[in-house]
Amino acid sequence: MKAIKFSNKSNLEKLKQLHPTGKIPLKVFASDVESLCVFVHPQPSANISFYGHWSVVRYTKEGKAKRQGRYKYICRVGSKPFEIVRQLVVNNIDKWKKEKSQSSVVKTVEHLAEAFLKHGIDGFRIKGKTKIKYKARTTKDYKSRLNTYLLLKTDKAALISMLTDPFRYSGETYSKGALKDVPLSKLTKKDIQIWHSRMESIPTSANRALATLSVAIEWDMKRTSERMFTKDTNPCLRVDKYPETKDKKYIDTIEKVLEIRSYCENEITRDPHFLTFYHLELEYGERIADTQGLMWEQPTKPADLKLCSGWVNFRTDEIHLTDSKDRNEADPPLTDAAVKMLKKLQDLKSDPNTKASFAAGSKWVFPRLSDPTKPINDNSYRVKLKKFNYKFGLATRELVKVNKLKNGKNGKRKKYKYTNLLTFKHLRKTFVTWYGREHGEEAASQRMRHSTLKVTRDHYFNADKKKLRVKHMYSTGENVVDFKKAGNDEQ
Numbered sequence: 001m002k003a004i005k006f007s008n009k010s011n012l013e014k015l016k017q018l019h020p021t022g023k024i025p026l027k028v029f030a031s032d033v034e035s036l037c038v039f040v041h042p043q044p045s046a047n048i049s050f051y052g053h054w055s056v057v058r059y060t061k062e063g064k065a066k067r068q069g070r071y072k073y074i075c076r077v078g079s080k081p082f083e084i085v086r087q088l089v090v091n092n093i094d095k096w097k098k099e100k101s102q103s104s105v106v107k108t109v110e111h112l113a114e115a116f117l118k119h120g121i122d123g124f125r126i127k128g129k130t131k132i133k134y135k136a137r138t139t140k141d142y143k144s145r146l147n148t149y150l151l152l153k154t155d156k157a158a159l160i161s162m163l164t165d166p167f168r169y170s171g172e173t174y175s176k177g178a179l180k181d182v183p184l185s186k187l188t189k190k191d192i193q194i195w196h197s198r199m200e201s202i203p204t205s206a207n208r209a210l211a212t213l214s215v216a217i218e219w220d221m222k223r224t225s226e227r228m229f230t231k232d233t234n235p236c237l238r239v240d241k242y243p244e245t246k247d248k249k250y251i252d253t254i255e256k257v258l259e260i261r262s263y264c265e266n267e268i269t270r271d272p273h274f275l276t277f278y279h280l281e282l283e284y285g286e287r288i289a290d291t292q293g294l295m296w297e298q299p300t301k302p303a304d305l306k307l308c309s310g311w312v313n314f315r316t317d318e319i320h321l322t323d324s325k326d327r328n329e330a331d332p333p334l335t336d337a338a339v340k341m342l343k344k345l346q347d348l349k350s351d352p353n354t355k356a357s358f359a360a361g362s363k364w365v366f367p368r369l370s371d372p373t374k375p376i377n378d379n380s381y382r383v384k385l386k387k388f389n390y391k392f393g394l395a396t397r398e399l400v401k402v403n404k405l406k407n408g409k410n411g412k413r414k415k416y417k418y419t420n421l422l423t424f425k426h427l428r429k430t431f432v433t434w435y436g437r438e439h440g441e442e443a444a445s446q447r448m449r450h451s452t453l454k455v456t457r458d459h460y461f462n463a464d465k466k467k468l469r470v471k472h473m474y475s476t477g478e479n480v481v482d483f484k485k486a487g488n489d490e491q
Contacts, residue, residue: 003031006038006086012077015040015048029053033086035093038077050074052089052096057226072096107228109187109213110180113146115228116216137289142212149199149209150180162198169194184228189235196239203242210236248462249422250430251394257282257430260392265337268344272356273366274384276345277376281424283338285431285448288424290321293375294365296346304363307375312342312365330449386418394422432460 004011018040020026026040037053052072072092074085121139134142147153152160164178179195192210199206214236220229251257264279280291293309298320310321317339318331334342342365349356362372368380389395401415428448436444436456441463445456 003029005032006030006036007032007082009082012038012048012082015077027053033089036086036089037071039071047076049076050085052093054093054097056097070097106183106185108180108184109182110151112184112220112228113150113180113213113216115226116219117143117146120216120219135289141208142215145205145209145212146216149205150213152178152180162201163195167194167198169197185230187229187231187235189238192235193239196241200242204244207241207244210239210241246458248429248459249426250433250462251422251426252462254434256392256394257434261337263392265341268341269348269354271384272345272348272354273359273376274381274388276341277366277381278385278388278424278427279341280338281427282431283335283341284319284332285428285435286319286321286332287324287428288378290319290324292366292377292380294319295363296365297363299363314339314343324449328449332447381424385424386421389422390418394420396420429460429462432456433462436461436463 006012015028015038018026020040020042023042025042028038028040030036030038035052035054037051038048039051040048051074053069055067055069057067074088121134121142148159149163152163154160167174174194179191182191192213196206196210199209214234217229217234217236220227221234251260261279261282264275264282268275277291281288290309293307295304295308295311298311299305299308308322309324310319313320313331316331317334317336319334321330321332324330345356345365348354349359349362351357352360358369359367359372364372364375366376366380368374368376386395386397390397395418397416397418399414400417403413403415404411432444432448435447439447441456441461442453444461445453448456448460450456450460
């Protein structure tokens with residue numbers, strides 16, 4: 001029903017003749033008085049009543065904003081002069097809104113996190129005045145951290161206990177429970193500091209979780225009508241992070257590098273794709289995500305472009321990367337050994353008698369075994385890498401379980417726990433270290449396209465006090481050359 005003038009008595013009298021069907025009262029709004037309406041009840045004997053009305057924005061657990069009506073009973077129609085009713089609304093509407101808001105659903109840290117996961121994580125981050133779309137890896141990490149450490153969507157009982165049990169901080173015991181339940185209107189630096197302190201035993205994870213929550217809050221603070229956190233400053237920015245031990249593990253002897261390179265090259269038929277991937281990371285040291293998404297040729301289909309990180313250019317013996325971490329295109333060079341491995345892989349996948357034949361029709365250099373139309377992901381070579389590390393003394397293992405083989409087969413299946421592992425990222429650190437020892441740390445930083453020299457020094461480069469310059473970065477040293485005297489810029 002359209003809004004009507006309540007100052008016209010005949011209009012209110014006509015409302016008394018209405019008999020709505022159902023159980024829900026009919027609401028009729030005043031066109032001449034803001035925030036005033038009438039409820040007409042379904043029962044014929046019921047009186048019609050004046051109500052003050054307004055709307056509020058509420059949030060679902062998924063962070064979706066919904067507008068809901070709120071009402072305040074005033075009196076029966078006819079029990080007070082209309083002018084008095086009108087004045088009551090004018091004088092009290094703000095007070096009624098405040099009273100009702102105190103008893104309504106409170107927006108919490110959980111609401112904000114869910115909103116970011118649903119509406120913000122697939123958008124853009126703000127860097128200065130520039131909008132930069134989140135990379136797939138970043139999106140994955142943000143989802144994992146918020147779900148695990150904030151929303152407690154994990155089956156790890158010990159972690160849930162760590163983040164919810166009564167906690168001693170600065171001489172006081174806090175039993176507030178999970179940070180996700182804290183109202184945003186009451187959220188302080190101290191609340192976040194306590195949450196962060198609960199994770200003291202996992203400092204790196206704690207720092208990453210803190211940084212992700214900060215991103216979510218910053219995203220919300222930049223919203224307009226649907227903003228939930230209304231304070232002026234992000235409390236996460238004032239919380240001190242834990243010092244972190246920088247992981248600069250790498251293959252520290254040339255002999256071991258040469259042994260592995262030789263094995264990959266000579267035994268490529270044993271596991272063509274894995275051994276080529278390992279060899280490539282050791283030879284050119286690019287980011288794992290960039291190598292995972294390589295294609296043999298430049299893609300043309302939108303679906304391929306979305307997953308593609310770059311392609312092999314045999315004409316120039318380079319890898320063309322379309323969108324590396326620094327948001328720029330790049331053409332890192334391939335060594336002769338890397339080119340030979342890639343060409344050998346091409347030949348093997350065309351041979352139906354080899355283990356690479358499953359990828360015969362695939363456009364991807366490293367296709368997924370379960371679906372060759374897609375590239376590998378972080379889990380594709382996880383088990384193989386553990387065994388490979390152990391084979392070359394780069395990991396230790398202990399037997400943790402023995403199961404009988406299924407299907408009536410004789411024998412036993414052994415399960416091992418591997419420790420002291422080298423990851424693919426450690427191969428990147430290996431490359432940077434030996435490249436830097438040959439050409440200098442500045443050249444290594446430029447080669448890896450790091451934002452600053454400090455990144456190279458702090459996270460990748462292991463300096464050699466002898467500062468030897470050798471003709472090949474994986475040389476044993478028998479062909480020592482002074483590059484400055486020789487004027488040699490070979491890389």
